Amino acid sequence: MNVLDRYIIKEVLKGTFIALIMLYALFNLFSLKDELSNRGVGDYDLEHILMYLGLMIPHYLYELMPSAALLGSLFVLGSMANHRELMAMRVSGVSIFGIIRSVMFAGLILVTFSFLIGEFVGPESEKKAKILRSVAKTRMPVARTIQGLWLRDGNQFIYIRDIYTEGDMANIYIYELDDERHLQKLSYAKRGRYIDKERWLLSGVLTSVISAQGVKRAQMDETIWSSVIDPGVVDVVVVDPENMSLSDLSKYIGFLQENKQDSAKYELAFWARLINPFITLVMLLVSAPFVVGVGRGISLGPRMMLGILIGMSFNIIDNAVGQMGIVYGLNPLFVAVLPSSIILLGALYAIGRLR
Numbered sequence: 001m002n003v004l005d006r007y008i009i010k011e012v013l014k015g016t017f018i019a020l021i022m023l024y025a026l027f028n029l030f031s032l033k034d035e036l037s038n039r040g041v042g043d044y045d046l047e048h049i050l051m052y053l054g055l056m057i058p059h060y061l062y063e064l065m066p067s068a069a070l071l072g073s074l075f076v077l078g079s080m081a082n083h084r085e086l087m088a089m090r091v092s093g094v095s096i097f098g099i100i101r102s103v104m105f106a107g108l109i110l111v112t113f114s115f116l117i118g119e120f121v122g123p124e125s126e127k128k129a130k131i132l133r134s135v136a137k138t139r140m141p142v143a144r145t146i147q148g149l150w151l152r153d154g155n156q157f158i159y160i161r162d163i164y165t166e167g168d169m170a171n172i173y174i175y176e177l178d179d180e181r182h183l184q185k186l187s188y189a190k191r192g193r194y195i196d197k198e199r200w201l202l203s204g205v206l207t208s209v210i211s212a213q214g215v216k217r218a219q220m221d222e223t224i225w226s227s228v229i230d231p232g233v234v235d236v237v238v239v240d241p242e243n244m245s246l247s248d249l250s251k252y253i254g255f256l257q258e259n260k261q262d263s264a265k266y267e268l269a270f271w272a273r274l275i276n277p278f279i280t281l282v283m284l285l286v287s288a289p290f291v292v293g294v295g296r297g298i299s300l301g302p303r304m305m306l307g308i309l310i311g312m313s314f315n316i317i318d319n320a321v322g323q324m325g326i327v328y329g330l331n332p333l334f335v336a337v338l339p340s341s342i343i344l345l346g347a348l349y350a351i352g353r354l355r
Contacts, residue, residue, distance in 0.1 A: 007127075008102035009109070011080070012131055012284070015072030016065075016110060022072070025062045028053060042135040057130035062118040066276075067311040069110055070283035073103060074306065077291035096354050100288045107281040114277040123245045140233055149234070153227050155179075160192075162236065167194030167231040172202065174225070185209050191259070192225070200225040210332060229254050241269035249273060264326055269335035272322070280315075286310060287348045289350035314343060 035049045080086045089099060110317030135142050143150040148161040150172075155178070161171035169192045176185040190204030205220045241249065249270040256263040290306060318339040 004092075004094060005102045005105065009106040011082055012073055012103055012106035012111060015076035016069050016106075017072070019072040019075070020061060020064055020068035023068055024057070026122065027060055028092075028264060038137070042139050043135040045067075046135065048136045052129045052133050055125050055132065058117050058122040058125045061116055062122045063243075064253060065110060066145035066279045066283045068285055069107065069280045070311055071308070073284050073287040074291060077103070077287060081291055084215060089249065091218070096288075097165050100285070100351065102282060104285050107284040109286075110280050118273070118277065119245050123243060123248065134233060138233060140229075151229055151233065152339045153198045153229055156227070157274070158227075158229065162251070163234055164255060167234070168192075169256075170255060171175060183210055183276065186193045189225075195224075198226055198228055198230070200227060200229075241266050242272065244268065244269065244273070246273055260322045264332060266327065268322055268325060268335055271333045275336055275340060277340065279340050282340050282347065283311070283314075285347040285351070286343060288348065290353060319343075 026199075031053060032049070035052060035056045038044055039046065041051065046311075051234040054101045056293075058352045077086070086099065090096070131142055140151070148159055149163060151158045153162070155176060157175040157177070159173040159175070160169050170190060172192050174189075175183060176187070186208045187202075189202035190207045191202070193201045193203075195201050201222060203222045203227045205223050207218045207220070207322040209218075234242075245253070249266055253263045253266050253270060256266065321335055321339050324330070327330065
């Protein structure tokens with residue numbers, strides 16, 4: 001890697017992170033406005049709002065990375081073109097593909113950063129943010145550990161090991177105490193599903209009733225459990241399918257398939273999650289022909305508008321194709337790959353014409 005490669009990589013990374021900060025600041029203003037409308041609900045005050053927004057930073061960074069890469073590279077490479085730096089590089093013997101290769105090296109760094117944030121930091125941070133907001137609003141005790149979630153409903157202490165979306169949970173332990181704080185009943189349910197107000201359907205239930213005479217055990221296929229706990233409280237530790245980690249998605253897909261339920265939505269989210277970091281590379285590749293081929297003399301405003309239009313168009317097409325894939329039962333991997341593949345082929349065609 002020579003001096004010019006390091007220079008291009010450094011500038012693209014710098015431009016991307018500046019664009020990322022600007023986009024985050026813009027999105028944060030809208031989020032702050034939404035959260036301020038809930039100020040005063042329960043104990044939810046300005047301090048909680050700021051803590052919530054702080055915990056949501058990794059989520060926003062992950063979501064905005066492809067758009068930031070596109071805007072940052074358009075600005076940086078465009079500035080190099082306007083200042084004749086790209087021309088000087090080409091005169092010195094650097095080919096167009098050599099410049100694009102350096103941009104792709106910067107993209108690999110961004111992809112690695114995006115993957116680490118999205119897989120190991122973002123989901124956990126978002127769960128903590130949702131717990132903070134829910135506890136402040138509802139004043140219901142909620143404690144989350146690495147192993148699962150603890151809740152309290154009167155004399156019942158509930159431990160939930162696996163929590164999924166839409167009111168689904170698994171491996172539920174219910175400890176019921178008497179007035180003297182002695183354990184009088186222990187129940188385990190393999191699965192729990194929310195039915196309606198204050199009612200859950202538990203399946204695969206094992207119950208142990210403890211008394212002075214001994215322990216009496218019972219087993220039931222299904223039973224109704226009455227509790228003030230609702231999915232809104234339980235789901236605070238669950239992020240949207242599009243933002244769940246690969247391991248959580250894989251686990252939930254297995255859970256749905258085991259119970260013979262439709263898992264297409266989550267399979268699509270799994271493949272989209274796997275592909276999403278590499279969209280950053282596609283966005284960097286898209287910027288190259290616009291700058292190297294026709295970018296000289298274009299001011300900052302049109303260049304930024306171009307990037308915003310491309311980014312917005314891609315997001316709209318990606319979401320539309322995803323919804324169509326779910327409706328028509330298309331292969332989730334094909335649906336996840338299709339939009340970025342079309343953009344990639346278009347960018348490669350445009351780059352090929354630069355020759």
